[in-house]
Amino acid sequence: MEFKSQKLNNGLVVIGELNTSAKSAAVGFFVRTGSRDETGLISGVSHFLEHMLFKGTEKLSALEVNEAFDRTGAQYNAFTSEENTVYYAAVLPEYLEEVTGLWINLMRPALRDEDFNIEKNVIKEEIAMYKDLPSFDVMERCRTLYFDGHPCGNSVLGSDHSIDNLTAEQMRDYFARRYAPNNMVLAFAGDVDWERICSLMTESCGWWQQKTVERQLAHYDGSRRQERVGKANLNREHICLMSAGVSAQDPRRFAASLLGMVVGDDVGSRFFWELVDKAVAESASMQFGAMDGTGAFSSYIRCSSENVTRVLDIVGVVLDELVQNGITKEELQTAKNKLLSALVIKNELPMGRLVDLGFNWTYLNEYFTTEDEVNAIKAVTVDDVQSLIERFDPRNFTQFCLGPARDNQ
Amino acid sequence: MEFKSQKLNNGLVVIGELNTSAKSAAVGFFVRTGSRDETGLISGVSHFLEHMLFKGTEKLSALEVNEAFDRTGAQYNAFTSEENTVYYAAVLPEYLEEVTGLWINLMRPALRDEDFNIEKNVIKEEIAMYKDLPSFDVMERCRTLYFDGHPCGNSVLGSDHSIDNLTAEQMRDYFARRYAPNNMVLAFAGDVDWERICSLMTESCGWWQQKTVERQLAHYDGSRRQERVGKANLNREHICLMSAGVSAQDPRRFAASLLGMVVGDDVGSRFFWELVDKAVAESASMQFGAMDGTGAFSSYIRCSSENVTRVLDIVGVVLDELVQNGITKEELQTAKNKLLSALVIKNELPMGRLVDLGFNWTYLNEYFTTEDEVNAIKAVTVDDVQSLIERFDPRNFTQFCLGPARDNQ
Numbered sequence: 001m002e003f004k005s006q007k008l009n010n011g012l013v014v015i016g017e018l019n020t021s022a023k024s025a026a027v028g029f030f031v032r033t034g035s036r037d038e039t040g041l042i043s044g045v046s047h048f049l050e051h052m053l054f055k056g057t058e059k060l061s062a063l064e065v066n067e068a069f070d071r072t073g074a075q076y077n078a079f080t081s082e083e084n085t086v087y088y089a090a091v092l093p094e095y096l097e098e099v100t101g102l103w104i105n106l107m108r109p110a111l112r113d114e115d116f117n118i119e120k121n122v123i124k125e126e127i128a129m130y131k132d133l134p135s136f137d138v139m140e141r142c143r144t145l146y147f148d149g150h151p152c153g154n155s156v157l158g159s160d161h162s163i164d165n166l167t168a169e170q171m172r173d174y175f176a177r178r179y180a181p182n183n184m185v186l187a188f189a190g191d192v193d194w195e196r197i198c199s200l201m202t203e204s205c206g207w208w209q210q211k212t213v214e215r216q217l218a219h220y221d222g223s224r225r226q227e228r229v230g231k232a233n234l235n236r237e238h239i240c241l242m243s244a245g246v247s248a249q250d251p252r253r254f255a256a257s258l259l260g261m262v263v264g265d266d267v268g269s270r271f272f273w274e275l276v277d278k279a280v281a282e283s284a285s286m287q288f289g290a291m292d293g294t295g296a297f298s299s300y301i302r303c304s305s306e307n308v309t310r311v312l313d314i315v316g317v318v319l320d321e322l323v324q325n326g327i328t329k330e331e332l333q334t335a336k337n338k339l340l341s342a343l344v345i346k347n348e349l350p351m352g353r354l355v356d357l358g359f360n361w362t363y364l365n366e367y368f369t370t371e372d373e374v375n376a377i378k379a380v381t382v383d384d385v386q387s388l389i390e391r392f393d394p395r396n397f398t399q400f401c402l403g404p405a406r407d408n409q
Numbered sequence: 410m411e412f413k414s415q416k417l418n419n420g421l422v423v424i425g426e427l428n429t430s431a432k433s434a435a436v437g438f439f440v441r442t443g444s445r446d447e448t449g450l451i452s453g454v455s456h457f458l459e460h461m462l463f464k465g466t467e468k469l470s471a472l473e474v475n476e477a478f479d480r481t482g483a484q485y486n487a488f489t490s491e492e493n494t495v496y497y498a499a500v501l502p503e504y505l506e507e508v509t510g511l512w513i514n515l516m517r518p519a520l521r522d523e524d525f526n527i528e529k530n531v532i533k534e535e536i537a538m539y540k541d542l543p544s545f546d547v548m549e550r551c552r553t554l555y556f557d558g559h560p561c562g563n564s565v566l567g568s569d570h571s572i573d574n575l576t577a578e579q580m581r582d583y584f585a586r587r588y589a590p591n592n593m594v595l596a597f598a599g600d601v602d603w604e605r606i607c608s609l610m611t612e613s614c615g616w617w618q619q620k621t622v623e624r625q626l627a628h629y630d631g632s633r634r635q636e637r638v639g640k641a642n643l644n645r646e647h648i649c650l651m652s653a654g655v656s657a658q659d660p661r662r663f664a665a666s667l668l669g670m671v672v673g674d675d676v677g678s679r680f681f682w683e684l685v686d687k688a689v690a691e692s693a694s695m696q697f698g699a700m701d702g703t704g705a706f707s708s709y710i711r712c713s714s715e716n717v718t719r720v721l722d723i724v725g726v727v728l729d730e731l732v733q734n735g736i737t738k739e740e741l742q743t744a745k746n747k748l749l750s751a752l753v754i755k756n757e758l759p760m761g762r763l764v765d766l767g768f769n770w771t772y773l774n775e776y777f778t779t780e781d782e783v784n785a786i787k788a789v790t791v792d793d794v795q796s797l798i799e800r801f802d803p804r805n806f807t808q809f810c811l812g813p814a815r816d817n818q
Contacts, residue, residue, distance in 0.1 A: 021430050023753045023779070070677035073746025075754065092750050268479035337482025341501050344432045345484065349757055370432070 003367050004194050010210045011182025014201050015361055017353060022190035025096040026350040028088035029103055030185045030358040033178040035154040036082045037215055042166060044158015045174045047080040048123050052171065053087065053106045055115040060105060062115065074099045082152055083292050084362065090351040093191040097200060104204045107179065116168040127157045134238045134402050135300060141229070142240035142298070142400035148223035151216055152291060180211035187358040190350025217293035219247065222398050230405035236282070237308050237403035241299040241315070244392045248290035248363040254377050255384040256295065260288035261335040262327045263318070264299055268334065270318050275301065281311050292363060297394060305404055319395045326386040339377055344370065412776050413603050419619045420591025423610050424770055426762060431599035434505040435759040437497035438512055439594040439767040442587040444563040445491045446624055451575060453567015454583045456489040457532050461580065462496065462515045464524040469514060471524065483508045491561055492701050493771065499760040502600040506609060513613045516588065525577040536566045543647045543811050544709060550638070551649035551707070551809035557632035560625055561700060589620035596767040599759025626702035628656065631807050639814035645691070646717050646812035650708040650724070653801045657699035657772040663785050664793040665704065669697035670744040671736045672727070673708055677743065679727050684710065690720050701772060706803060714813055728804045735795040748786055753779065
């Protein structure tokens with residue numbers, strides 16, 4: 001295992017963790033842009049743009065892009081979040097250069113008006129589909145309520161209204177501002193021919209123009225507001241709670257992940273034993289999510305309407321108990337075992353490893369081996385978790401409920 | 410990478426592919442039993458039994474099983490098919506022995522009446538849930554029509570009726586007949602301490618009693634029947650076509666998988682270009698499935714009711730063209746690239762590797778390295794595929810349609 005990095009004059013960084021014993025290779029462009037970098041006027045543009053990259057370049061039609069990926073046998077895709085747009089592929093080593101060349105081409109897309117207008121409908125169908133998933137809808141609404149104007153509360157998909165009004169010109173402008181070489185990382189993992197990749201990158205990306213790219217990075221502790229929305233077609237109450245946590249840059253992020261698991265892992269957590277195992281709720285989980293400059297714990301609970309008060313009472317008792325007595329050594333050890341096995345197993349695949357590599361560089365400009373992360377997790381103590389609970393009281397949550405419409409609604 | 414195997418006096422085989430550079434380890438029990446080994450009277454018992462194993466042993470309650478897995482941090486689960494019941498876990502190497510010991514204990518379950526009666530409802534909910542998925546329902550109904558009395562057409566989940574009538578005594582009897590040590594393989598992959606595992610197995614499984622276990626293995630070429638069922642709540646037509654193929658023991662299975670991809674891979678296949686890209690169908694795929702002693706190609710197509718005739722006409726043209734002219738070199742190469750990258754990437758993880766190891770032993774009593782399989786795929790020629798098409802004419806299909814109820818239904 002060997003780590004390599006190189007930086008072009010235009011600021012584009014390429015990093016690679018070379019593993020000669022790997023049987024596959026993975027490549028990814030990590031663009032530091034997402035819904036938090038949008039204004040209301042262009043809400044949803046980052047995600048829409050991600051779709052548009054697959055529509056081709058001046059020289060390649062959408063059909064040719066499709067066929068080109070297909071020929072290599074690559075497993076490829078992309079995703080957009082509040083703060084990242086990631087394009088990735090896993091492939092046999094002999095096709096890595098070809099797939100990388102293809103991604104490089106796609107990073108300078110044509111953004112044709114015609115494709116833009118057709119794709120609008122696909123985006124609106126995706127918005128409609130997610131609106132129909134109450135577990136997704138409640139999390140997004142709670143995030144917006146929690147961030148209360150802070151850009152991290154912006155919707156990734158945007159709304160029908162914002163997408164209807166978005167123009168191809170606005171997208172091209174956003175693209176020009178955000179897809180600057182100094183705002184992206186090109187990462188590799190697995191069986192990679194580093195010299196070839198570096199010369200390919202220098203030849204193909206050297207002409208990309210550096211820009212000044214900004215992002216608002218203020219930490220935010222949450223609005224602590226409470227809201228409920230009723231929907232005629234729902235049978236269950238969906239509850240989301242959010243409270244403040246540390247950022248992706250903060251060394252306490254490992255303790256925060258462990259705390260999330262102790263309280264709300266799918267199985268064997270406090271929420272599991274108090275809510276799910278006792279059949280008060282059908283589902284109850286808590287997860288910590290680290291972001292650029294800020295972070296939050298999010299809980300999702302689904303139950304019958306009759307049980308809402310009881311569920312919230314129990315959540316209150318669980319959190320009071322947590323603040324008063326912290327967590328036990330045994331709980332911490334179990335959470336470590338679960339987090340470590342998930343981490344190690346994911347990172348055994350070049351494709352899984354790529355995600356950690358890319359995000360560590362995006363957020364921290366640093367390289368950590370899997371071993372470094374394992375050691376950081378192993379080093380977390382019960383006291384570390386306790387100080388975290390003291391600094392970020394989980395009872396100060398923002399609450400959003402989505403459930404059956406009531407008579408007065 | 411080193412392959413090891415050992416056989417106890419009672420016939421239990423343990424195999425392992427030891428990889429000292431792996432960071433995790435995987436373990437699995439592959440029990441050679443499934444719905445094809447059931448009679449109508451006990452339809453669904455294999456799958457129900459899989460659920461019951463998690464309810465514990467004479468010494469362990471369901472709660473204790475849950476906690477014991479949780480402590481190790483293992484990612485674990487089980488699944489049941491027409492011919493296999495597989496229990497598996499991926500874990501950090503230091504917990505492999507603990508998790509293996511737990512699985513060994515669970516292989517001799519208590520099968521308590523009380524747990525059996527409670528779990529019945531869970532099984533019936535699962536049946537209801539899958540009945541609501543037309544893509545699943547149509548495949549299962551088509552399989553039953555295709556096999557027309559051959560046991561491979563038996564339903565994995567069973568029916569409300571068969572589950573209602575099933576007794577705990579019948580399950581215990583089925584368990585005693587099928588979970589014999591000589592009817593299962595215990596497989597390991599990744600970072601495994603082989604000596605410790607072998608002594609654990611000898612100590613803990615040596616007392617299991619060998620039995621005579623049978624299975625009907627006749628090949629079957631399909632009924633070629635056609636049927637349609639209308640359902641009031643459906644808006645789309647779901648079409649399943651099945652035609653004969655080779656068995657899991659047949660060296661032509663690689664050619665068959667490649668043929669399935671050329672005709673019906675999700676993207677870039679003949680079905681994709683003729684049906685999906687032209688917007689005649691919303692989804693169209695073909696897959697080859699190898700089974701014990703037999704095998705079949707299954708296609709699934711979803712379209713609007715108005716397009717059914719056109720879809721079936723196009724399918725006819727695609728298959729005629731296939732029989733007349735076979736496939737091209739370029740198509741074969743693209744299919745190989747896709748199959749190879751999927752295989753290699755999956756097998757890079759001990760958990761993915763375990764599945765191939767276990768099934769190769771179950772079906773063939775043989776060990777193949779990933780390299781062996783890669784070479785077998787690379788060696789397939791256009792002529793190999795052509796002879797396969799000649800022997801198994803894909804136009805001789807069984808057809809099941811599930812769609813909106815018509816006025817006369």
